[in-house]
Amino acid sequence: MKVAVLTGGVGGAKFVLGLERCGLVDELVAIVNTGDDFRHLGLTISPDIDTLLYTLSGKANAAQGWGREGESWSFLEALRSLGGPDWFRLGDGDLALHVLRSDMLAQGESLSAITAGFAARWGIATKVLPMSDDPVATHLDTDEGPLEFQRYFVERQCKPAVSAVRFAGAETARAAPGVCEAILSADAVFLAPSNPYLSIDPILAVAEIARALKETKAPMIAISPIVGGTAVKGPTAKLMAELGVAPDNAAIAAHYAPLLDAMLHDDSDPPPPGLPASATATLMQNLDDRIRVARAAITLAERLRAA
Amino acid sequence: MKVAVLTGGVGGAKFVLGLERCGLVDELVAIVNTGDDFRHLGLTISPDIDTLLYTLSGKANAAQGWGREGESWSFLEALRSLGGPDWFRLGDGDLALHVLRSDMLAQGESLSAITAGFAARWGIATKVLPMSDDPVATHLDTDEGPLEFQRYFVERQCKPAVSAVRFAGAETARAAPGVCEAILSADAVFLAPSNPYLSIDPILAVAEIARALKETKAPMIAISPIVGGTAVKGPTAKLMAELGVAPDNAAIAAHYAPLLDAMLHDDSDPPPPGLPASATATLMQNLDDRIRVARAAITLAERLRAA
Numbered sequence: 001m002k003v004a005v006l007t008g009g010v011g012g013a014k015f016v017l018g019l020e021r022c023g024l025v026d027e028l029v030a031i032v033n034t035g036d037d038f039r040h041l042g043l044t045i046s047p048d049i050d051t052l053l054y055t056l057s058g059k060a061n062a063a064q065g066w067g068r069e070g071e072s073w074s075f076l077e078a079l080r081s082l083g084g085p086d087w088f089r090l091g092d093g094d095l096a097l098h099v100l101r102s103d104m105l106a107q108g109e110s111l112s113a114i115t116a117g118f119a120a121r122w123g124i125a126t127k128v129l130p131m132s133d134d135p136v137a138t139h140l141d142t143d144e145g146p147l148e149f150q151r152y153f154v155e156r157q158c159k160p161a162v163s164a165v166r167f168a169g170a171e172t173a174r175a176a177p178g179v180c181e182a183i184l185s186a187d188a189v190f191l192a193p194s195n196p197y198l199s200i201d202p203i204l205a206v207a208e209i210a211r212a213l214k215e216t217k218a219p220m221i222a223i224s225p226i227v228g229g230t231a232v233k234g235p236t237a238k239l240m241a242e243l244g245v246a247p248d249n250a251a252i253a254a255h256y257a258p259l260l261d262a263m264l265h266d267d268s269d270p271p272p273p274g275l276p277a278s279a280t281a282t283l284m285q286n287l288d289d290r291i292r293v294a295r296a297a298i299t300l301a302e303r304l305r306a307a
Numbered sequence: 308m309k310v311a312v313l314t315g316g317v318g319g320a321k322f323v324l325g326l327e328r329c330g331l332v333d334e335l336v337a338i339v340n341t342g343d344d345f346r347h348l349g350l351t352i353s354p355d356i357d358t359l360l361y362t363l364s365g366k367a368n369a370a371q372g373w374g375r376e377g378e379s380w381s382f383l384e385a386l387r388s389l390g391g392p393d394w395f396r397l398g399d400g401d402l403a404l405h406v407l408r409s410d411m412l413a414q415g416e417s418l419s420a421i422t423a424g425f426a427a428r429w430g431i432a433t434k435v436l437p438m439s440d441d442p443v444a445t446h447l448d449t450d451e452g453p454l455e456f457q458r459y460f461v462e463r464q465c466k467p468a469v470s471a472v473r474f475a476g477a478e479t480a481r482a483a484p485g486v487c488e489a490i491l492s493a494d495a496v497f498l499a500p501s502n503p504y505l506s507i508d509p510i511l512a513v514a515e516i517a518r519a520l521k522e523t524k525a526p527m528i529a530i531s532p533i534v535g536g537t538a539v540k541g542p543t544a545k546l547m548a549e550l551g552v553a554p555d556n557a558a559i560a561a562h563y564a565p566l567l568d569a570m571l572h573d574d575s576d577p578p579p580p581g582l583p584a585s586a587t588a589t590l591m592q593n594l595d596d597r598i599r600v601a602r603a604a605i606t607l608a609e610r611l612r613a614a
Contacts, residue, residue: 042349042410074379078403082428092399096385099406103349121389 001298002027004186004218006131008199009036009048010065011233011284012192013055015223015297018290019190020056020126024298029127029182031209033194034111035138035167035202038150040088043098044105047150048199049115049130050097057122065233068093087155112176127178131203134173138202139166149198158235161242165197170205180212188301189213191222193282193293195236196255197243219261219304223297224252227266227283249277262304264297276304308605309334311493311525313438315506316343316355317372318540318591319499320362322530322604325597326497327363327433331605336434336489338516340501341418342445342474342509345457347395350405351412354457355506356422356437357404364429372540375400394462419483434485438510441480445509446473456505465542468549472504477512487519495608496520498529500589500600502543503562504550526568526611530604531559534573534590556584569611571604583611 003025007016016030030052037046047066054060054068061069071091080086090098097118104114110133119128138149142160152160183189191200204210213220230247231237237247245251249265253272263272267279280296283289310332314323323337337359344353354373361367361375368376378398387393397405404425411421417440426435445456449467459467490496498507511517520527537554538544544554552558556572560579569583578584587603590596 041406042413043406068385072379072381072399074399075382075403075406078375078400079407082403082407082425084403084407092379092381092402093385095399095402095406096382096389096391099348099350099382099402100386100389100391106349118389 001025001187001301002185003188003190003298004029004031004182005190005192006031006200006203007048007052007192008033008194009051011225012048012194012199013052013060014284014290015190015192015293016052016126017055017287018284018292018294019297021287022291022294022298024295027127028125029129029178029186031129031131031179031182031203033199033202034130034132035136035198036149036153037135038137038148040090040150041085043102045088045098046101046111046115046130049128050094052128053097053115053118053122053124056119056124056126056128059122067091088150089154110176112178127182129178129182130176131179131209132173132206133176134169136167136169136173136202136206138198139168140164141166153235158238162239163242165201167202167205170202171207173206175206175208175212180208183209183212183216183218186216186218187305188298189216189218189220190297190301191220191256193223193225193232195225195231195234195239196252197239198235213259219301220256220259221262221264221297221301221304222252222256222260223282223293224249224263224265224269226252226269228268232283262300264293264300276300278303308332308494308608309492310495310497310605311336311338311489312497312499313338313507313510314355314359314499315340315501316358318532319355319501319506320359320367321591321597322497322499322600323359323433324362324594325591325599325601326604328594329598329601329605331602334434335432336436336485336493338436338438338486338489338510340506340509341437341439342443342505343456343460344442345444345455347397347457348392350409352395352405353408353418353422353437356435357401359435360404360422360425360429360431363426363431363433363435366429374398395457396461417483419485434489436485436489437483438486438516439480439513440483441476443474443476443480443509443513445505446475447471448473460542465545469546470549472508474509474512477509478514480513482513482515482519487515490516490519490523490525493523493525494612495605496523496525496527497604497608498527498563500530500532500539502532502538502541502546503559504546505542520566526608527563527566528569528571528604528608528611529559529563529567530589530600531556531570531572531576533559533576535575539590569607571600571607583607585610
């Protein structure tokens with residue numbers, strides 16, 4: 001089975017790792033949100049790509065939920081002593097990706113080529129593709145005014161109430177090389193259990209990608225981020241409430257309609273009405289969990305293909 | 308006594324620290340070589356300025372002779388794992404200066420304003436001025452072809468034989484704000500015991516600075532880098548041999564003529580002929596040494612002023 005998966009940060013990366021490790025996938029292509037990417041201290045930072053690279057190469061800090069295992073913080077400490085901005089916590093090892101990527105981008109290399117190079121260096125089997133080589137920036141309208149994603153997410157810790165989410169540049173951004181091909185040739189397209197509004201929507205907002213998803217014969221299956229009537233992590237549930245949506249699978253399904261063909265959801269929650277679905281325990285606390293959720297998603301895809 | 312000191316990296320920084328700590332100087336202005344500055348991984352690196360900032364704020368790694376005390380190396384390790392260039396050893400804390408400086412330069416701030424800000428943050432009393440806010444780059448003609456300074460100094464470890472030293476941009480570079488004023492208002496101008504060819508000459512190559520040195524009424528006193536018929540550190544003696552010059556105080560005095568008024572030299576070496584001079588043990592292994600050498604330089608300056 002050839003699989004394309006649309007993914008954001010931590011939760012999505014866990015699911016992609018499960019797909020890679022469950023051994024049922026011939027070709028696995030991860031299409032990664034770059035709406036969170038931003039410039040900071042002159043560096044181009046791609047948090048979701050890096051989280052996926054760290055996760056798939058065994059470098060992720062599992063306890064912390066972001067960044068690298070065994071990270072040191074001398075840079076940030078020295079930066080603070082110089083009065084530099086310390087609201088975005090840049091680890092010493094993490095910085096290597098940002099500095100090298102920024103330099104290669106400045107020399108005219110594409111984000112997708114750079115990402116492929118990093119993944120190859122770290123022995124990652126999954127094809128990791130940014131959704132686009134063109135800049136797309138997630139902006140939020142909030143009760144504190146408009147905020148760039150990282151200002152909202154990291155600096156303000158998701159505290160402002162969100163009234164709208166916009167993806168600047170998505171209208172004109174091209175899909176990165178290989179993205180549409182992967183979707184069109186896939187046997188299944190998964191939407192990882194990432195935040196639908198902040199992590200998956202930016203990918204869907206790229207017109208070429210939306211078109212490929214409409215055209216592909218592969219079933220599109222969402223792994224719901226809802227567990228027990230709320231979201232596991234991050235601002236999903238809070239955001240849904242602010243946008244006037246109930247944090248349940250019906251709302252997730254409605255959000256992804258009409259492209260969505262099926263949903264894998266947590267067994268503690270009701271399924272979305274009128275949509276093929278299956279359930280498992282979707283909380284992914286360890287590698288076994290990740291493999292189990294990935295396997296359940298693949299089984300659901302096989303059921304749909306056989307139907 | 309108001310003192311202006313022209314200085315390069317490690318040896319010069321030790322002397323400036325001695326001047327600061329010997330308590331005989333009312334105003335101390337360090338005019339720092341920027342000919343070693345270069346772009347690496349998209350960052351602007353100013354090694355001599357940073358060495359001075361580290362030395363004057365008590366952050367220098369004394370045993371190693373460069374960089375920060377207690378430095379960590381996660382960045383370099385991660386960079387290496389990604390196939391990035393690792394010939395220039397960027398420490399994690401050190402990187403903060405390069406990243407912040409590069410970002411501030413990109414935003415239109417001047418190197419001198421940025422340097423003053425860093426020095427203020429770290430509580431440094433000495434006025435630390437880059438020789439110029441304009442780029443000046445030391446290039447070497449060698450038996451391996453033309454080399455940029457850091458390629459020669461760090462990557463090739465001074466192994467190539469040098470036939471000429473050039474300072475690209477020095478013709479048109481302006482002196483940084485305050486540099487000429489400091490020279491013109493000084494009671495003494497010192498040339499730190501840095502490499503005359505690689506660290507002091509780039510400063511002298513800036514036309515405005517050369518003019519100010521000619522105009523100033525302050526005596527110009529060189530602290531010789533020669534100790535016991537050779538140079539303490541770095542490529543000075545090797546370079547002098549390659550340029551066909553004997554590694555002695557006569558050659559140093561001739562090199563700085565006709566501007567030079569006097570020399571402080573090591574008591575194990577003969578004085579330069581026909582020039583006022585005094586001698587002390589100039590090897591600076593600890594703070595007491597630095598203060599003693601600084602005090603001897605000031606005493607020599609006072610002697611010249613009284614004459």
